[in-house]
Amino acid sequence: MGYVDEVLAKVKEKNASEPEFLQAVEEVLESLRPVIEANEELYKKNAILERITEPDRQIMFRVPWVDDNGQVQVNRGFRVQFNNAIGPYKGGLRLHPSVNLSIIKFLGFEQVFKNSLTTLPIGGGKGGSDFDPKGKSDREIMAFCQSFMTELYKYIGADTDVPAGDIGTGAREIGFLFGQYKRIRGLYEGVLTGKGLTYGGSLARTQATGYGLCYFTNELLREHGMSFDGMTTVISGSGNVAIYACEKAQTLGAKVVALSDSNGYIYDRDGIKLDVVKQIKEVERGRISEYAKRVPGSVYTEGCSGIWSIKCDIALPCATQNEICAESAALLVKNGVKAVCEGANMPSTPEAIETFLKSGVFFGPAKAANAGGVATSGLEMSQNSLRLSWTFEEVDEKLCGIMKNIYKNASEAAKEFGMEGNLVAGANIAGFMKVADAMLWQGI
Ligand code: NDP
Ligand code: 2IT
Numbered sequence: 001m002g003y004v005d006e007v008l009a010k011v012k013e014k015n016a017s018e019p020e021f022l023q024a025v026e027e028v029l030e031s032l033r034p035v036i037e038a039n040e041e042l043y044k045k046n047a048i049l050e051r052i053t054e055p056d057r058q059i060m061f062r063v064p065w066v067d068d069n070g071q072v073q074v075n076r077g078f079r080v081q082f083n084n085a086i087g088p089y090k091g092g093l094r095l096h097p098s099v100n101l102s103i104i105k106f107l108g109f110e111q112v113f114k115n116s117l118t119t120l121p122i123g124g125g126k127g128g129s130d131f132d133p134k135g136k137s138d139r140e141i142m143a144f145c146q147s148f149m150t151e152l153y154k155y156i157g158a159d160t161d162v163p164a165g166d167i168g169t170g171a172r173e174i175g176f177l178f179g180q181y182k183r184i185r186g187l188y189e190g191v192l193t194g195k196g197l198t199y200g201g202s203l204a205r206t207q208a209t210g211y212g213l214c215y216f217t218n219e220l221l222r223e224h225g226m227s228f229d230g231m232t233t234v235i236s237g238s239g240n241v242a243i244y245a246c247e248k249a250q251t252l253g254a255k256v257v258a259l260s261d262s263n264g265y266i267y268d269r270d271g272i273k274l275d276v277v278k279q280i281k282e283v284e285r286g287r288i289s290e291y292a293k294r295v296p297g298s299v300y301t302e303g304c305s306g307i308w309s310i311k312c313d314i315a316l317p318c319a320t321q322n323e324i325c326a327e328s329a330a331l332l333v334k335n336g337v338k339a340v341c342e343g344a345n346m347p348s349t350p351e352a353i354e355t356f357l358k359s360g361v362f363f364g365p366a367k368a369a370n371a372g373g374v375a376t377s378g379l380e381m382s383q384n385s386l387r388l389s390w391t392f393e394e395v396d397e398k399l400c401g402i403m404k405n406i407y408k409n410a411s412e413a414a415k416e417f418g419m420e421g422n423l424v425a426g427a428n429i430a431g432f433m434k435v436a437d438a439m440l441w442q443g444i
Helices: 003-014 019-038 040-045 048-052 101-117 138-155 171-185 205-223 240-251 274-283 289-294 305-309 326-334 350-358 372-386 392-416 423-442
Strands: 057-066 072-083 089-095 124-129 161-164 232-235 255-260 264-267 299-302 314-316 339-341 362-364
Touching: 003 019, 003 040, 003 048, 019 040, 019 048, 019 101, 019 350, 019 423, 040 048, 048 423, 057 101, 057 138, 072 089, 072 101, 072 138, 072 161, 089 101, 089 171, 089 372, 101 124, 101 372, 101 392, 101 423, 124 138, 124 161, 138 171, 161 372, 205 240, 205 314, 205 339, 205 362, 205 372, 205 392, 232 240, 240 255, 240 274, 240 314, 264 289, 264 305, 274 289, 289 299, 305 326, 326 350, 350 362, 362 423, 372 392, 392 423
Parallel strands: 089 124, 089 161, 232 255, 232 314, 314 339, 339 362
Antiparallel strands: 057 072, 072 124, 255 264, 264 299
16 A cells, blocks of 8 residues: 555544545545655655644633623634644634534645645644624624633744634634733734734735635636636625625626525626625625615525526635535536636535546636635734735735746646646645645654
């Protein structure tokens, strides 16, 4: 049995109850085969694959807080510090009832390679809680965030581990978390990114994941003689990533016709009116179904996977993991989709990815395509260290340069190892090489 298969078997045995984590590891290790085989003795002797698939540490803790009725509630908190070979642990905090160790580990594992691809000095980690922010009052959100940070502060710091936003964690939550960290530690430091602009946040961080996704997609399209101009585009989700992907895609000339949330999707054949979406989602924290009540001619349909039955040229999944299954992928292909680029983390199942690659659809995997968010978090860390803030244009230009570079590196790595055009393999290989090299230099 070869080294890759040996490690895969061990990882499966040790983490049998963690399906999302195993899915992420399997995808990465499978695509690393040519790199590992070219240097098997060195990697095996140093147990690089065993070490890269085992987090440095995983922290789980109780988060008690008091709701508006005076009732004590208890949630579970997580922080998985996966790998800090190339910089302090860095990655978001997800607040969603589905959160468990498997999900946080898959996200932390992906983050290691994604952060490496940005070319910035950031390691990989992820955290969160099974707390559901939906329908909670601002006071309840604050109570939860303060309790969460009262435990988390022991493990993080500007040079140790720098959390940020993810599903359910936006500017409001980051503010409460930062306030509590500052109070407990008595330190004013860039311990979180995605901060408000009045207290150390970076301009363009809010837009960065969505904009970055479009910069990446644009590069991919350009390479194949296309552009967003006139392209019918479907975007799933209607949160931070989806909204700013929609904004940039529209600026680049795309016609975005659909958005969704976990209940259903809207279709507007005249093109989504983003000001209406922003009012519903960012100001009112409402449901996407509201859109159909406010915009004549638009239609709301219950159930979120139906969004992939809409005929489109470009699909940008920006909601959550495994939201595109084999059948949805087959439908997209049948309807003539040209490019699929992932704004969410691991939104396509392995079968869906295979369908896209086999059908010649241009496919941008998450760890390359959505790296603009964490890259701009890296730029926020730099600005905090310098005690300076750059203009929106400066940050946006750097972000655009980083995304073009990620495309180039992933594309060249795929070519070098005989898999031209396969950006899944290219991104995994390019991300892996730098981290593995740093681990080798640093000893065990
Ligand atoms: P938000 O919380 O702002 O938005 C999430 C959106 O996805 C909402 O519309 C939500 O709908 C929908 N959603 C969540 N869970 C499900 C589900 N199980 N089925 C269908 N829809 C669902 O999160 P973000 O926009 O920040 O994150 C979206 C994705 O992008 C995630 O995969 C995240 O990991 C990834 N990402 C985020 C980055 C960032 O900087 N924020 C950076 C890189 C990746 P509802 O309101 O009904 O829950
Ligand atoms: O998945 C991700 O890359 C994020 N949620 C952003 C992480 C960050 O540290 O900005």
